[in-house]
Amino acid sequence: MxxxxxxxxxxxxxxxxxxxxxxxxxxxxxxxxxxxxxxxxxxxxxxxxxxxxxxxxxxxxxxxxxxxxxxxxxxxxxxxxxxxxxxxxxxxxxxxxxxxxxxxxxxxxxxxxxxxxxxxxxxxxxxxxxxxxxxxxxxxxxxxxxxxxxxxxxxxxxxxxxxxxxxxxQESRTNHRKAMIKHFEPRIAEFCQDCQNRIQKNPLRILDCKVDRDHELMGTSPSILEFLxxxxxxxxxxxxxxxxxxxxxxxxxxxxxxxxxxxxxxxxxxxxxxxxxxxxxxxxxxxxxxxxxxxxxxxxxxxxxxxxxxxxxxxxxxxQGIALPLEEGLDAFLIVLGENPKARAPKLLHDLRTNGITVDTDYLGKKMKGQMKAADRVNARYAIILGEDELNTNQIVLKSLLTGEQDTIPMEEVVGSLVTKLKEEKKGESS
Structure with a gap:
């Protein structure tokens, strides 16, 4: 079904x-x-x-x-x-x-x-x-x-x-109500059933009728402003x-x-x-x-x-063609190459996220090129690249996807370095 x-x-x-x-x-x-x-x-x-x-x-x-x-x-x-x-x-x-x-x-x-x-x-x-x-x-x-x-x-x-x-x-509406009944009642049979039901209960609601809004009596009904x-x-x-x-x-x-x-x-x-x-x-x-x-x-x-x-x-x-200034995209995308780097990814992702960085990674086993395309599709500012070589030297590659510039930094400094870079960029964008 x-x-x-x-x-x-x-x-x-x-x-x-x-x-x-x-x-x-x-x-x-x-x-x-x-x-x-x-x-x-x-x-x-x-x-x-x-x-x-x-x-x-x-x-x-x-x-x-x-x-x-x-x-x-x-x-x-x-x-x-x-x-x-x-x-x-x-x-x-x-x-x-x-x-x-x-x-x-x-x-x-x-x-x-x-x-x-x-x-x-x-x-x-x-x-x-x-x-x-x-x-x-x-x-x-x-x-x-x-x-x-x-x-x-x-x-x-x-x-x-x-x-x-x-x-x-209440006083104004009571006086207006009497005038509305006097105006509509002689010809109320020409109106829809809803209006006929409202003539005594709440004649003012007749003016809000969608069925009879073009009836000639609508345009000549007593104005509430005259009864204030x-x-x-x-x-x-x-x-x-x-x-x-x-x-x-x-x-x-x-x-x-x-x-x-x-x-x-x-x-x-x-x-x-x-x-x-x-x-x-x-x-x-x-x-x-x-x-x-x-x-x-x-x-x-x-x-x-x-x-x-x-x-x-x-x-x-x-x-009106108004585009709202939505905050789309990620701060970073983690690219992992190899089984050992993949085992380190969950902790690194958690450390980045607990420090306020929006980040994601590949969970489909894509190769380097596919992961870079994925980073582009989610509009990430940075690619964090962790392969076997980086893991062996306890380093990581941090690449700007906006400028193409990249740095190799110690593993333990990646969170602080990325936080600093993002703050400086966002400060520059707002100034």
Whole structure:
């Protein structure tokens, strides 16, 4: 029987994983600068967590979750996004009582959604996301948006477009909800079944419908910005002021609602403009979710966050022809000639590796020419040559594969000599 990878998933092969490692390391470094700490949550949770946390009117909960029953009869779901799990952990571990507030967290990990696979949209995908809980200061909204924009820019992406909106506080949303029902209800039969179900539960979600997005009522629906009370308007004005001060360009789009029920006040998406990226132009999105912590059983706690797809990010990098500065190749390749030198190889390799040198050797019994070709293929800086003659004189040949220069040095000095040479070369490259 021939086994094949499940639809909507992918194997990340060794030549690709270097790119993933670089991107993930960039995320770790950036979050350290912003003082966000990493959190790792389970890949599956109680199904009810996502029904309540993500929202039962969303496509994610209604159509896309991988839900199963375990042997104890409990309904569990592979996490479709990271916020609900992070908030659950925040509540369960009583982070609201920690001394340092607000709590600033980030995560990198796989998520799962059952949807039609297409370019940039997988059934198993990796998200990088941040969550800041405990502050309703609009400055932290600007900080979260700034972190997302910095991440893309530091990886070299250009032609980015930041779109923002305010969904208002509870009072604003209640008034807007009434106007939305009044606008859509007389002709709701012309819309898909999902929209008909949402008209009373959450009419704002109609604006996010993919089936009826070209319906004429979409373009004339009441703008949430017209229903913002003074508190919400001031809040949104302050977010824009901070973004302006930070030099971050943006566009206000009153139709931006995001795909999750828990958003309120600030909502945003980062898009990429230009040819070569395909139909899906949104790279990431997020917003404020005051009320979500209470929904999951915690105290009244404001929060804001965003998440982005690593797969979609890599697509964007490739569309713009951006080559990441990956550290490929080895410091050295050990070439052994003869049975006695081969017996000495494991200890020498171990000594080199424990001193921080990346090194490999031939395990297929190739001749000198084949081993040198192998050293070239792995892009080694140096060849360490150990044959019978070298072993008898307790010496070793150290050859630069960049310049062709070579030295014969005592066996006991090879590690220290190579460490010194590599340090000098890397120092010269960085200066």
């Amino acid at each position: 021939n086994f094949k990878i499940p639809r909507g998933t992918q194997d990340i092969l060794p030549e690709q994983s270097l790119k993933w490692q670089y991107i993930e390391q960039k995320a770790h470094e950036l979050c350290r600068r912003y003082n966000y700490k990493e959190i790792r949550t389970p890949m599956f949770e109680q199904t009810e967590l996502f029904a309540r946390g993500v929202g039962d009117t969303t496509d994610i909960v209604q159509k896309e979750m991988y839900t199963f029953e375990d042997r104890g009869g409990r309904s569990l779901t592979l996490r479709p996004e990271g916020t609900a799990s992070t908030v659950r952990s925040y509540v369960e571990n009583k982070m609201f009582g920690w001394v340092n507030q607000p709590i600033k967290l980030y995560y990198i990990g796989p998520m799962f959604r059952y949807e039609r696979p297409q370019s940039g949209r997988m059934r198993q995908f990796v998200q990088f996301g941040v969550e800041a809980m405990g502050s309703d200061d609009p400055a932290i909204d600007a900080e979260v948006i700034g972190l997302a924009m910095d991440f893309y820019r530091e990886l070299g992406l250009s032609n980015l477009k930041l779109v923002i909106n305010s969904l208002g506080d 009370n003074e508190t919400s308007k001031t809040y949104f004005d302050n977010v824009q002021t901070y973004l302006n001060d930070m030099g971050i360009s943006y566009v206000v789009d009153p139709t931006l609602v995001r795909g999750l029920d828990y958003y309120n006040n600030t909502a945003f998406e980062i898009m990429i403009e230009g040819k070569g990226f395909g139909a899906i132009t949104t790279l990431s999105g997020g917003g404020r979710y005051n009320g979500l912590v209470e929904e999951i059983g915690g105290p009244t706690t404001p929060g804001i966050g965003f998440a982005l797809s690593i797969e979609r990010l890599i697509m964007a990098l490739e569309s």
